[in-house]
Amino acid sequence: MLEKNFQDEFQFNMVSLVDFWDIGLAINNPDIVFDLTFSASLRESIKKLAEIQHFIIGSIAKPTFLYSNWEFFMHNSWENQIKILHSIISYLNWQTFIVISDETYSKSDEFYDYFFDKDYHWFYFSNSNDEKSADLFIGRAIQPMGVKNIVILNKGESTKLFLKSLEKLDLLSFSTGVIVGSEGSWGLYGNGVVSYTESGLETADSNISYESLAIINFLKLVLSFSQTSENSDLLEFLMKNTIDRHPIPKFSLLNIQNNLKVISGNIANDTLYIVNPLKYPGNSLAIPNSPTTSINIWYDNSSWSLSAPDTLTIGKFYALDYYKTLHSLDGFEITTTPCNCGMILNDQASGFSCFAKLVTIPAVGFLSSFAPWTNILYIYALRSLNCSIPNVSPYATSSLTQNKTAFPEFMTVIRDERFNSQVILDLAVIFGWKKFIVLYDDNNKNTYLYFIALAEKFNIKIANRPELQKIDNDYTRDKYPIWKDWFAEIISLKVRLFVIFLTPPYSLYIAESFYDAGLRQGDTIFLSSNKLAYGLSLETDIEQRRKLLELSYGGIVVAQTEWIGEYGETVKNGFVKKYGNHRDFGCWAFDAAMLLLNGIEFTIKQGENVKNYKVLNSNLRKQKFLGCSGIVSIESGGNQRSFPTLGIYSLRWDERIQSLYEELVGQYDINSAQLITLYKSILWYDNTTVIPTDTIVYENDCPFPKSKIFNSNSGAKILYGISAAVVAFTIITAFAIWKKFWKNIKIKQLTTAAHIHFEDYILMGIMAADFFQFISQGPDISDLYMWLSKACGYSLIHFDSSVSGDNYWIYLYSAMIIACFWIFSAFILIFKLKICDNWMLRHARKISLLLLPIIGDLLFVPMISVLLSIFQCDKGIGSSITDSFIKNDCTTYCWTQKYSIWGALSIIFLATYIPLTIYFREYYENVNDHINIKTNPLFIVEKSIFQVIIVSINKTIKIYNESLHGLCCIILLLILIVISLKQNSYNYSRMNLWQIMSYLAISWNFILSSLYWLIKFDSLLLWRMMQYSLWLILIIAGIIVQCKWLPSLLITDKGADITIFFKFLMGSHVSAADINKIRKEVARNNAFNSYAPNSSSRLNL
Helix, strand or coil, rough: HHHHHCCCCCCCCCCHHHHHHHHHCCCCCCCCECEEEEEEEHHEEEEEEHHCCCCCEEEEECCCCCCCCCCCECCCHHHHHHHHHHHHHHCCCCEEEEEECCCCCCCCCCHHHCCCCCCEEEEEEECCCHHHHHHHHHHHHHHHHCCEEEEECCCCCHHHHHHHHHHHHHCCCCEEEECCCHHHHHHHCCCCCEEEECCCCCCCCHHHHHHHHHHHHHHHHHHHHHHHHCCCCHHHHHHHCCEEEECCEEEEEEECCCCCCEEEEEEECCEEEECCCEEEECCEECCCCCCEEEEEEEECCCCCCCCCHHHHHHHHHHHHHHCCCCCCCCEEEEEEEEHHHHHHHCCHHHHHHHHHHCCCCCCEEEEEECHHHHEEEEEHHHHCCCCCCCCEEEEEEECHHHHHCCCCCCEECCCCCCHHHHHHHHHHHHCCCEEEEEEECCCHHHHHHHHHHHHHHCCCCECCCCHEEEECCCCCHHHHHHHHHHHHHHHHCCEEEEECCCCCCCHHHHHHHHHHHHCCCCCCCCEEEECCCCHHHHCCCCCHHHHHHHHHHHCEEEEHHHHHHHHHHHHHHHHHHHHHCCCCCHHHHHHHHHHHHHHHHHHCCCCCCCCCCHHHHHHHCCEEEEECCCCEECCCCCCCCCCCEEEEEEEEEEECEEEEEEEEEEEECCCCCEEEEECCCCCCCCCCCCCCCCCCCCCCCCCCHHCCCCCCHHHHHHHHHHHHHHHHHHHHHHHHHHHHCCCCCCCCCCCCECCCHHHHHHHHHHHHHHHHHHHHCCCCCCCCCCHHHHHHHHHHCCCHHHCCCCCHHHHHHHHHHHHHHHHHHHHHHHHCCCCCCCCCHHHHHHHHHHHHHHHHHHHHHHHHHHHHHHHCCCCCCCCHHHHHCCEEEEECCCCCCHHHHHHHHHHHHHHHHHHHHHHHHHHHHHHHHCCCCCCCCHHHHHHHHHHHHHHHHHHHHHHCCHHHHHHHHHHHHHHHHHEECCCCCCCCHHHHHHHHHHHHHHHHHHHHHHHHHHHHCCHHHHHHHHHEEEEEEHHHHHHHHHHHHHCCEECCCCCCCCHHHHHHCCCCCCCCCHHHHHHHHHHHHHHHCCCCCCCCCCCCE
């Protein structure tokens, strides 16, 4: 290069070290000698020769304190370079920076004089071509400093290696500034790097060219001497045209733009002149003057549920603050960026768009959501953007997220709740529990299945069937009316222990709904495999909080511990000092953030690229440290925490903060010889240490105590309305039937003797049944006349009030089946289906005729009573109509979906059974030729109406006032007596007599019963004597009247004396008198038969 540029002006000779030591520089007596060896001994020899031979020494080495008078330096002095560097740093306004140099540079006084007001760190690194050494030096020495402003003063080879190492670690990026000294300017690499070099050396691309260009600059100066100062001394000329034997400082400012070296300015007289705008790493025009390296972390800030996202966020922030106090990475600034994309992940397109905007703010890690599915969607969204940064969750666990192969970038600092659920079963063994109610949602299905399988091995019974175990993921308190029967059926099982695998806020809504369904304090103990207190305490509605407190108090939670040990207490105290309260999930969020921060620190100190997702993810899995929840580490084969210590917590109430909290009462340590350790006795719902049973026993056989039952005004109004409607319907239809079919029918009084038939006995039995039926529908007589009350029950006359629960439904189903058969029978009888070829129809008609008096008369009152009883919803556990329950089955709530079906069927059957029964009562007497006793059709109508009314008031008025109910019954019965006296109810006088007598006896019973409930007189004997005395008088009076004035017209046939036939058959003597006796009896019977009424005189319907 030298000969090419100055072949005409200078003669060049190259002298090797071997030749120099052999023959010296005697050849041609040189004028200038350039030392390109950097050899100290050679330099001393050349200096001695220069003193003798008087030649100029051109040195490329840095000056020492001892140099020859003939020695000149090809490069600017260190002091001049400091000035140039100061000009550039002042322009960039750097306050903190790192200096890298070899040992030839030093932190001299001159450097300090210029940069005394700056914060700088100096690192020495010998010039080397070893790439690995450069990577380790940058990674482990420079990167942990966190300082983003770097000055490199090494030679070009090392400079290039350093710049490449910075790029590998992603440090040569936005907001980073790099200045390369003149010696390294030929080794520039990486867009945005700034360098300064002496004018004329800008094109150097190697160390040889760099030094050659410097020599060329010197020779140009020498050449100017030969052209202008022929008579001057060269030494004198050079002394005048250099500064302290160094070139006059003229520098160019270089900048790498688009991978090209660009001259962006020049520096003269310590002044920087910019001619082309500078570009910095990341193709930025903004001057990089940040003193520290910014490491950004995303954190999930979605607030779409009541599961304490604010607490999770606070825990993360406190971890960042706490981490800064450790001074582990002083030069780094940990920044955070909130991620709200979880709020719109139901719309995946919007979620992806949200993340597309977020990735414009790069981050090294993500402190993600507590929800497993949200995290999965996060991961897929980020993968689509080629941003698979480590995703650390404080809480989320599921079988999907545990799959390390599918989701290598995910990890969580808690363990799967299946581990927790096993502890619940261990506690069950300790406490002697054998039955559980289990509830779960889809988010916890795997935990639920694991628990069910394990419970079978523990011989634990799951009381609720599968249909009563799963709750919908979208369940809210607004859906309670739809689910009410579901809750009621669970309550009816009377199992106290509820194992819940529910994600908040569903646990909150479930607790509220069970309260609304009737559960109260002590009726249930919640056993949960995750934290409950904070989620339940988030309820702001005072009434709902009261419900949650009452049911949750005394429950058991098995969850990963928080704030344990001395370190945990230290962190908690700091947390409380800053935020006023330590909260659930906060410790887990703290440990999740510390896991990510420790992994970042480890990666940086290892000299690895923290922005390399795979490297950082691998280093996160290597971490094992003491957190506020114990030792934190991630299992090697999965994504969840290695086996942690589990806490056994009791749900308590903190009066100071007016909130539920979990009190640690024990622990479960799989690594300990004793798995379960209880620190203190558990206080249950009643604040005692007595272990409650797994089942509930109520005095009223309901899933709630009597003290919780209230009058339901809305239920009572509906009951009154339906009862009134049934009565009105009966009156209208009864008189309509009478007017249409029986108005003109007149019964003929029985005046002559007649054979009594089986059908006549049936009518007499019906009258007797009416006696008991009417009494059963009056005031309660169980305290007064136990035998009479039982007689009503045994007669199946008042059975609907003596049964409850499942038995009640058996009776209701039976009544509906009978009603269905009644409708079928009516269809056959009305349309007179007599198809002889159809065996089934032929016999169905016969059976229907036989059952007419039973279904139409004997079962009329019980049927009406049972069908109306389903509307007896006058009691409840709340103010809502759906809080009322059926009187006979307190586990079934009224006006819910299931109830509405049976209620509608009852109304339909009442509307068909009543008119059909009224019609077929008279129909039976008309189609049956053997009946002697006939009933007045108008009385049938009146009696039917009376029966319906008395049943209706029994269901309504009796509930609130027995005496008032008795008075109503007396009035109704007296009206019926008056009607019966005015008209003959039957065509047989004796039937009319005993009908009146029975009605008077019933009236007396009603009067005494009503008075008893009114005055509550304690002497039962007096009441019974009064009752039986009048009854006895009525019986005696009836017998006297009957015997004296009402002869018997229904007689039985006297059979022949069959002894005469036996005598005749046995060959014994039979007299003529005996034969005449038989003849007379036959003749008398024939004459009696001639008086039988002619059935054809009746209307044949």
